[in-house]
Amino acid sequence: MRTLVIETATAACSVALFEDGACIDARHDVVGRGHAERLLPMIATLAGGGRADRILVDCGPGSFTGIRVGIAAAHGLALGWGVPAWGFSALALVAAAAFAGEPAWQALAVVMEGGHGEVFMQPFAASPFDALEPFASLRPATALERLGGLPAMGDGVRHLLAIDPATDAREAAPRAADALLLPAAMTSLPVRPIYGRAPDARPAAARAPVRD
Numbered sequence: 426m427r428t429l430v431i432e433t434a435t436a437a438c439s440v441a442l443f444e445d446g447a448c449i450d451a452r453h454d455v456v457g458r459g460h461a462e463r464l465l466p467m468i469a470t471l472a473g474g475g476r477a478d479r480i481l482v483d484c485g486p487g488s489f490t491g492i493r494v495g496i497a498a499a500h501g502l503a504l505g506w507g508v509p510a511w512g513f514s515a516l517a518l519v520a521a522a523a524f525a526g527e528p529a530w531q532a533l534a535v536v537m538e539g540g541h542g543e544v545f546m547q548p549f550a551a552s553p554f555d556a557l558e559p560f561a562s563l564r565p566a567t568a569l570e571r572l573g574g575l576p577a578m579g580d581g582v583r584h585l586l587a588i589d590p591a592t593d594a595r596e597a598a599p600r601a602a603d604a605l606l607l608p609a610a611m612t613s614l615p616v617r618p619i620y621g622r623a624p625d626a627r628p629a630a631a632r633a634p635v636r637d
Contacts, residue, residue, distance in 0.1 A: 429468065429477035429502070430601040433460045433495035434487030434515040435538070435580055440464070441601035442471045451602040460494040468498075476506060481604055481612055484512035485619035486545045486560065487537060492618045499616055512614035513607055516560055516579075518599040520549035521606035523578040532557065534572055536579040536594070544568050544581035554608060 432439035438460050441451035450472040456463050468475035482499035485492040496512075503510035516535045523533055530551055537545045539562050546568045547560035563571070565584035569592065577585060582594035604612065 426479070427473075427477040428604075429471075429475050429480045430604040431464070431468075431480065431482040431495045431499055432515075432518070432599050432601040432604075433464060433491040433498075434483040434485050435491065435598050436488070437598050437600070438463045438467060439599070439601040440468050440471060440475065441604060442473075442475060442477060443605055446605065448602050448605060451600075453600055453602065455598075458490070460488075460491050464494060464498050468502075477508065479508050480510040482510060482512055482616060483515050483518065483599060483601075484614055484617060485515055486539070486562075487515050489540075489618075489620065492620070496616055496618060510616045511612055512616045512619075513604065513612045514560075514614065514619060515599045516545065516547045517549070517556065517607060517611050518603055519579055519597055520547075520556075521554065521611075522600065522603040523576075523595075523597060524549075524551045524554065525603075525606050527576075530576060532575055534568075534575045534577045536568060536577045536581040536585060538579075538581045539563075544579075544584055546571065546581075548575060 428443040430441045436457050438456045439453040452467045480499045480503050482495050499510045519535045532550050534548045539545045543562045548557040569585045577594040578597045580598045585592050
């Protein structure tokens with residue numbers, strides 16, 4: 426069975442193809458913006474054009490635009506190929522990769538860019554691997570206070586380091602090729618956005634009826 430993994434919730438556009446428990450092909454490029462233009466051509470360069478028996482997509486939290494691009498692609502490909510699509514969390518993916526790289530760690534906090542001067546933060550335990558709390562969108566100073574001595578990983582740690590350079594924090598971004606590290610229970614989310622806060626743009630209020 427082949428699995429296509431799509432990760433567009435951050436500044437990176439990242440895809441990977443897994444077969445029988447191994448990554449057989451992957452692409453990862455930090456694009457900033459422009460996920461919509463890069464994603465499908467990137468998938469097409471994977472082995473077999475990226476075609477798979479199921480699709481996993483990062484549902485966020487992260488970039489509003491990036492999340493929508495990834496989910497739209499997952500839905501479209503799943504429909505076209507007649508295969509199932511499932512979601513996973515960007516925060517869980519970063520945590521799983523961090524624990525794999527630092528097996529002595531018992532717990533950590535993932536801190537990701539949240540926009541509007543905030544960060545998304547969620548603590549995780551290593552064994553058994555699981556989230557210790559729901560994620561929250563916080564001001565960096567509040568996130569720093571809540572660390573409680575845990576090491577921090579993610580693309581939002583720069584905001585914490587700007588406050589306290591001595592913080593045990595390392596830059597990291599989710600990579601599609603790390604999706605194999607996630608337990609099955611964390612790769613079966615509904616394919617819908619995990620935004621973390623309200624969208625910036627909101628529909629205009631309905632106009633009041635004109636009276637004669």
